[in-house]
Amino acid sequence: MLDLADPAAWPPPPARPDPGSGQGGAGAEAWTMAVQAAAVSALVPGAVGGVVLAAGPGPARDAWLAALVACRTALAGEDAAMRHRLPVGCPAERVSGGLDLAATLAAGRRIEAPGIVARAAGAILLAPAAEAMAPATAAALAAALEASPAPLVVAFDEGAADEGLAAALDDRLTLRLALGAVALGDLGAAAAPSPAALKAAAGRIGRVTLDDTALAALAGLAAGMGLGSLRLLRGAAAVARALAALDGRLAVEEDDLAGAVRLVLAPRARCWPAPAEEAEDESPPEPPQDPPADSDEAPDPPEDDDETEPDPGELAERVLEAMAASLPEGQLAALAAAARAGRGKSGARQGARRRAAARGRPAGVRPGLPGGGRRLALAETLAAAAPWQRLRGGGSGRLQVRRDDLRLRRLEAPAEALTVFVVDASGSAAMARLAEAKGAVEILLAEAYRRRDRVALVAFRGRGAELVLAPTRALARARRALAGLPGGGATPLASGLEAALALAAAARREGQAAQVVVLTDGRANIARDGQPGRAGARADAEAAARALAAEAGVLVVDTAARPSREARSLAEGSGARYIALPGADAGRIADAARALRGDGAPARQPGRR
């Protein structure tokens, strides 16, 4: 039986027939799959919804788009293959449509700007830089896709890290492809099916049967990967049917299911299904922020022991094997590892990127165009237009307002803040002290709750630092993550401080105040590059602390049994505040935190409007 937890023990994949030109390798594999995906999206656009293409601009992406256009043209004509573009940074009003104020003012009658989605109905809508799309725009796009006929959305995920799109949008775009491994030479490995083949498949697909066992196997695999969404399951079922139809068959078989899993479910897996017989004695390590609704046991209901009926659990395992065999070497390990690392962090990441919406006290006006949350300041606009009326030849009561007269309300809101907890989880911070330190953190979390701050959690031990919790307002999660922190190992203090520096800098760029609370005993023994040695580690830690103190208010909470020289010198050397845990009580810690906020960044910052 395949042991998914140990890549080294896997048997070599069975020999597969050459994909045409005899080119093997990861790139050709990925390309063949990608071309199939293009054909599938053209065949069942409604159920598929759209495609998330993780690829930077380049020949692979262009070739894929060309394949998609060819398939669409063959099946639904030229109009359906027209490509509309959602501009980067497009505000939500342009997605669904609304009043075009500037044009209205110029023409003197109501002019509506049709939404981009309405214009692209039934065709292809490209959304570049989708991972950086504002949440409001993503929500508007997701909502607009409910209408029919919806466009087929191709979202380009150009982010370097695996950040993912906004959840609402991601759920509706069921296919996911990565073209990173495809090189120019691989593009010849596969070509889009001919128009005749596509038309034949379209005629066939209504008759393709997907029996209950197969659907149950898919459902079981989806559950095993922690994916509860019915939309994804529906998409996977449709993809399986389409693959069968493209291959000329009227019944869905294992390979089609494997393809559906590979295109829809596996790229989004939040955990990996464990093989059946090991589910009882081994439980795979779960990341602290594991999403609630998942089970990582293979779907193998013991009651289903009917001899005559095929077992969905067995089928699921065979499908998983078939999929593993079809993936290029090493990619399955990467998928499983990424899944275990908890890829479902995109929700929290979106929260981090969300900017303060227009709110707060009015603080003057500035010229500009309304829309995207910016409010028109009517009185000032009219006041700006009034002096020009005679020149503009108004008369008969009609006010002549031009674009340049429009004034927007400027709002001033209290700055959002981010509190980063850097926790020393190494062996030198003895378990007892860590528990006390966690108590201190709870007080700080309560403060953060009161002020509506966001919190993030960085832990360091062993060789380096880990971002345990990305900036989020879900404080209960922070508490849970803290409770689940394992301890032990060396003390890479510099790495921890650097990770906090990255978070603080990112927050500052968005106009938020950042404060960092470091819980450590200061006894660093691993330097930035992972090399052991006290002197180097201390030097690196002090340098990192100085850099950090320049970006954010820093509080060093000394968790050693007796106030340690190292922690104190770290704090003093970087201008951070210092508080020793032994002897400190709840009140003093809370006071220190409050003082930190007081003389950190200014309490009020002008809104960016």
Next chain:
Amino acid sequence: MPVFPFSAIVGQDALKTALMIAATDPAVGGVLAMGERGTGKSTTIRALAGLLPRLPGREGCVYNCDPARPAPTCEVCGPVAGGRLGPIVERAVPVVDLPLGVTEDRVLGALDLERALATGEKRFEPGLLARAHRGFLYIDEVNLLEDHIVDLLLDVAASGENVVEREGLSVRHPAKVVLIGSGNPEEGELRPQLLDRFGLSVEVSASREIVERVEAVRRREAFEDDPAAFLDTWASAETAASARLVAARARLAAVAVPDDARERAARLCLALGTDGLRGELTLLRAARALAALEGLEAVDGALMDRVAPMALGHRLRRDPLDDSAAGARVERALADLATV
């Protein structure tokens, strides 16, 4: 556009019950449905609206006025129309989506800019609340919405009227709206005072039963392949459910609430430590609505136990950092009460 039938939704019993209760007695307050994506929340809500009997309204009315009680500023139904009232038509119960990042003017309504800039006339342009009058306002990702907008919505939902005082306007129009909020609790929590003002809360999760998931996908496929045939198959179940709802609304006032039911509610809320009286009031109202739906004449202990998790689950948390399963705490308290 054909709407997926309510009776054909697989599972989601808690959500369906909560929505039926909220539709029977709007005084219960809105419903909060928290859970992951793709679990059919918005499908269920639209399906419910499809179940409700159509409303009378006048053609072209943007305030969704009840012809018997028109909004004062409505140009089609109100006194402004000057006696030239249009014909009464039937309209579906509105379900209005509140987009993320919506501003106050869009929700409440604001000055009609076009008129103001073009002719200098001061006219009120109704917002989403007017459109959702006598219907549902569906707020997706309610935990990410600005606090003051959630506050505003809850005020309007509680009073049934939208009062606008801004930019030189002073307008009020009826807005009897049932709020339905949904979102993913992993991304942030609503403040306790906002949570408390939602009537019922349910946790929506993907079914753990493979069989149910398979059935749900099958039904969705059948619906998309041939909506007319699918609707036909479920027509009788839908009619029955609709009739049940209408009958429940009629019967609501007649359902008796005996004193020991009130006592039980009070004891339960004390045991759970809910703040304020809203918990008990909601519990009693919800129990009464459920009794009406089930055709019972009076509220009894069993009914109250069934609605207790929904009515009280979101009012429990004293400690904002503690997210231990609310449902479990309610059940424990119920079990304790049973032994009393």
